[in-house]
Amino acid sequence: MSATDTSFLKQAVQLATRSVAQGGGPFGALIVKNNNIIGRGNNQVTINNDPTAHAEINAIRDACKNIKSFTLETCTLYTSCEPCPMCMSAIYWARINRVVFAATEQEAANAGFDDAIIARELCIPYEQRSILIEHLTCHEHDQCFIEWSNKPDKTEY
Amino acid sequence: MSATDTSFLKQAVQLATRSVAQGGGPFGALIVKNNNIIGRGNNQVTINNDPTAHAEINAIRDACKNIKSFTLETCTLYTSCEPCPMCMSAIYWARINRVVFAATEQEAANAGFDDAIIARELCIPYEQRSILIEHLTCHEHDQCFIEWSNKPDKTEY
Numbered sequence: 001m002s003a004t005d006t007s008f009l010k011q012a013v014q015l016a017t018r019s020v021a022q023g024g025g026p027f028g029a030l031i032v033k034n035n036n037i038i039g040r041g042n043n044q045v046t047i048n049n050d051p052t053a054h055a056e057i058n059a060i061r062d063a064c065k066n067i068k069s070f071t072l073e074t075c076t077l078y079t080s081c082e083p084c085p086m087c088m089s090a091i092y093w094a095r096i097n098r099v100v101f102a103a104t105e106q107e108a109a110n111a112g113f114d115d116a117i118i119a120r121e122l123c124i125p126y127e128q129r130s131i132l133i134e135h136l137t138c139h140e141h142d143q144c145f146i147e148w149s150n151k152p153d154k155t156e157y
Numbered sequence: 158m159s160a161t162d163t164s165f166l167k168q169a170v171q172l173a174t175r176s177v178a179q180g181g182g183p184f185g186a187l188i189v190k191n192n193n194i195i196g197r198g199n200n201q202v203t204i205n206n207d208p209t210a211h212a213e214i215n216a217i218r219d220a221c222k223n224i225k226s227f228t229l230e231t232c233t234l235y236t237s238c239e240p241c242p243m244c245m246s247a248i249y250w251a252r253i254n255r256v257v258f259a260a261t262e263q264e265a266a267n268a269g270f271d272d273a274i275i276a277r278e279l280c281i282p283y284e285q286r287s288i289l290i291e292h293l294t295c296h297e298h299d300q301c302f303i304e305w306s307n308k309p310d311k312t313e314y
Binding site for chain 2: 143
């Protein structure tokens with residue numbers, strides 16, 4: 001960890017604190033590439049009626065929009081709090097290769113934001129989960145993959 | 158499974174097929190509440206430069222916007238393909254309690270969309286993962302939680 005890491009993390013934490021005053025949830029995140037901040041986000045779940053609007057997801061969306069790319073290789077995500085499984089998965093999809101966080105999952109849980117159940121559910125079979133997850137065959141289900149495979153100008157990712 | 162399930166799933170599959178022609182990825186999803194479709198989404202990762210724009214995430218965001226709520230209790234999500242860990246986590250955050258999918262994760266992997274590495278990584282300790290995840294203490298890190306706790310008019314979730 002460097003002084004630069006500490007400075008960026010502190011800014012993510014400040015975004016989280018400001019977020020509360022602005023009506024958002026107490027979380028902030030930013031994306032850094034080559035020592036420049038290219039995206040910022042705070043939690044806007046309740047103010048925007050969007051359960052996916054966590055700070056990290058918003059920061060990823062903002063950074064991708066700013067650099068006009070759907071990947072963020074060589075970037076670091078600084079976040080005020082340990083990412084939940086949704087945000088951690090988004091971090092992998094975005095190809096971010098380093099994450100630095102301040103508060104722990106346990107500290108978030110103490111503040112009323114508990115995602116431990118999601119992490120547990122993702123690691124157990126469907127039939128043991130608290131929600132119903134059902135596989136239904138549908139005879140056209142692979143037409144989309146056939147058309148994708150045959151599309152000459154597709155952008156793979 | 159009912160005829161209604163089959164009909165809704167078929168519509169999600171059709172969204173996936175149409176998505177390819179529209180420049181999106183080969184995935185579609187819809188959200189149903191009381192037998193009415195309240196949200197739709199297709200994969201727009203590459204056309205919108207947004208790695209979080211999976212069909213399920215887009216359908217959840219659309220449904221929440223339409224019904225002006227950040228939760229989707231009693232809703233079913235129909236999706237053309239087994240949800241990835243990011244979308245599955247979003248499903249939990251949205252409090253959707255039933256998921257019906259057509260193509261399997263393996264079929265998606267065969268088409269070039271492999272999220273098995275993300276699922277594996279979420280179930281192993283940080284130090285064994287392919288990306289760096291670091292915890293750094295920051296003395297103001299819990300100020301946001303203190304302000305959240307003291308905020309009289311907060312919307313909890």
